[in-house]
Amino acid sequence: MKYLKLILYNILLIFLLLLVIEYFLPTISLPINTNRRINLLEHGPNQNKNFKSSVKNETIDFFTDENGFLNENSKSKYIYAIFFGGSTTENILINPQKRFTKHIENKLRKDCECDLTILNGGVSGNNNLNNFLSFIAKGIPLKPRFVFLMGSLNDYYQLNRNLSYWNISDNKSVLTTNQPLLFRFFNFLKNNLFTDIYYHLKSTGITALFNKRNDSVIESNIDFNKKEFMAIINSFNYLSNALDIKFIFMTEPYLDLKYGKLEIGAISNLIDTTDLTFIDLEKMVPKEKKYFLDNTHLSEEGNLLVSEIIFDKIKLINDNNQN
Numbered sequence: 001m002k003y004l005k006l007i008l009y010n011i012l013l014i015f016l017l018l019l020v021i022e023y024f025l026p027t028i029s030l031p032i033n034t035n036r037r038i039n040l041l042e043h044g045p046n047q048n049k050n051f052k053s054s055v056k057n058e059t060i061d062f063f064t065d066e067n068g069f070l071n072e073n074s075k076s077k078y079i080y081a082i083f084f085g086g087s088t089t090e091n092i093l094i095n096p097q098k099r100f101t102k103h104i105e106n107k108l109r110k111d112c113e114c115d116l117t118i119l120n121g122g123v124s125g126n127n128n129l130n131n132f133l134s135f136i137a138k139g140i141p142l143k144p145r146f147v148f149l150m151g152s153l154n155d156y157y158q159l160n161r162n163l164s165y166w167n168i169s170d171n172k173s174v175l176t177t178n179q180p181l182l183f184r185f186f187n188f189l190k191n192n193l194f195t196d197i198y199y200h201l202k203s204t205g206i207t208a209l210f211n212k213r214n215d216s217v218i219e220s221n222i223d224f225n226k227k228e229f230m231a232i233i234n235s236f237n238y239l240s241n242a243l244d245i246k247f248i249f250m251t252e253p254y255l256d257l258k259y260g261k262l263e264i265g266a267i268s269n270l271i272d273t274t275d276l277t278f279i280d281l282e283k284m285v286p287k288e289k290k291y292f293l294d295n296t297h298l299s300e301e302g303n304l305l306v307s308e309i310i311f312d313k314i315k316l317i318n319d320n321n322q323n
Contacts, residue, residue, distance in 0.1 A: 035177050036175050036176070036177050037175070037176060037177075038133060038174065038175065038176075039130070039133070039171075039172075039173055039174060039175060039176040040133060040134060040137055040138075041123050041125075041126055041130045041133075041134065041171070041172065042067075042068035042121075042123060042134060042138075043064045043068045043069075043070065043123060044064065044068060045064055045065065045066050045067060045068045046064060046065070046066055046073075047062060047063055047064045048062075048063045049061075049062045049063070050062055053093050055093050055293055056093075058095070060092070060093065060094075060095055061095060061096055062092075063096070065119075067119075067138045067142075068121075068138070069082070069119040069120055069121050070090065070091075070096065070099075070101075070119075070120040070121075070122065071096075071117065071119055071120060072096075074117045075115075076115045076116055076117045078114070078115060078116045078117065079116075079117050079119060079142040079143065079144045079145075080105075080108060080116040080117060080118055080144060080145050080146065081104070081118050081119070081144050081145060081146035081147065081148060081314075082118075082119040082121055082135070082139050082142065082144045082146075082147050082148070083101050083118070083119065083120055083121060083122065083148045083150065084121045084122065084126075084131035084134060084135060084139070084147070084148065084149050084150070084151075085121075085122045085126065085131065085148075085149065085150030085151055085250075085252070086122060086123065086124060086125055086126045086127070086150070086151070086153070086154045086252075087122065087123075087124040087125065087296075087297060088122070088150060088153070088252045088253070088296060088297060088298060089101075089120065089121070089122030089150045090120070090122030090123060090124055091120070091122065091297070091298065091303065092124065093293060093297065094293075094298070094299075094300060094303055098300045098303055098304075099120065099303055100298070100303040100304070100306040100307040100310065101118045101119070101120040101307075102118070103303065103304060103307030103308075103311075104118050104307045104310055104311050104314075105117065105118035107307065107311045108311070108314070111315070119142070119144070121134060121135075121139065122150075125154060125171075125172055126154065126172065127151065127154045127155045127158050127159075127165065127168075127172060128149060128151040128155050128229070128232045128233060128236070129165045129174065129232050130172055131149055131151065131236075132232055132235065132236050133174075135147060135236065135239075135240075136239070140239075140243060140245075143243075143245070144245055145245065145246060146245065146246045146247075146248060146314065147236075147240050147245050147246070147247055147248070148247075148248045148249075148250060148310070149233070149236055149247070149248070149249050149250065150249075150250040150251070150252055150281070151233075151249070151250075151252070152251040152252050152264055152267050152282065153252045153254065153257075153264065153296060155229055156224055156260055156263060156264050156267070157259075157260070158172065159224040159225045159228065159229060160224045160260065160263075163225055164225055164228060165225075165228055165232070224263065226270060229267075229270075230270065230274075233249055233271075233276065234274070234276075236249075237249070237276055246277070246317065247276070247277065248277045248278070248279060248313070249271060249276050249277070249278050249279075250278070250279045250280075250281050250310075251264075251267060251268060251271075251279075251280050251281050251282035251283075252281060252282060252296070253281045253282055253284070253285035253291070253292075253298065253302070253306070254282065254287070254292075254295060254296045255287050255288075255289065255291070255292040255294070255295045255296070256287070256295045257295065257296070264282070265282070267282075268280050268282060268283060277317070279309065279310060279313055281306060281309065284309055285298075285302065285305060285306060285309075290302075291305060
């Protein structure tokens with residue numbers, strides 16, 4: 001007991017001495033303390049789940065690698081390409097082996113007779129700025145040969161509604177603060193205990209009932225913020241090329257839209273005025289029911305068609321580089 005009191009006494013003495021020193025020392029730097037941070041929108045790393053889809057009444061495998069990409073952890077260290085985008089890239093309701101990213105991987109492996117990996121970085125609702133930040137945070141260190149960005153629908157609607165990427169205040173906002181404890185608790189339940197229930201409800205569309213977004217404010221006559229839209233794409237392209245990564249922009253195919261068909265169609269003309277490498281999937285994928293699960297998400301047949309279009313583009317670029 002005597003020794004314990006001595007130890008506590010010395011600890012207290014040292015603590016008081018440090019406080020005195022801290023008080024009299026001149027200020028060198030202020031402590032960095034903030035609950036704000038850049039919002040990295042991704043799927044949680046190292047997940048291995050499955051859920052029942054109501055669309056085709058089948059079990060969908062859901063797994064992510066150590067970086068949150070929609071891939072199983074691969075033994076291949078050669079990351080050939082990364083695809084960023086929203087739910088059309090994500091393809092959450094299509095089994096991983098039938099997504100266009102996997103089809104492209106299989107085609108490239110057969111073509112080059114080599115071991116490579118195509119990563120799927122799609123996250124439902126992500127806009128081009130969200131995807132640019134993800135590319136900076138976790139795409140660049142993997143040193144892919146190609147990076148693809150599919151981004152037209154989410155960006156048009158979000159910029160139309162909010163006028164600027166930096167005005168977005170929901171979970172797609174650029175900056176985020178620490179969420180309330182109750183939110184973090186329910187998020188933990190969703191990601192760790194009730195994943196199947198959550199994705200089953202999502203596949204039925206019932207989670208949309210809790211979306212506070214008001215589409216009635218979207219008007220086709222509003223000139224959405226083309227300056228920011230093009231600035232993010234050009235920044236993505238510039239940074240990629242500076243790091244010897246080939247950047248390719250893609251529009252999103254769709255079957256039908258409630259708002260903004262003309263404006264979204266005009267995005268193609270906007271991109272055509274630049275020197276960006278561009279795949280206009282919105283025009284190249286026929287607006288036929290067989291290619292879509294719903295108005296904006298690809299079916300298995302649609303995924304196969306998109307994989308053929310993108311594979312042909314990659315082949316053309318590689319052939320031109322060799323000549």
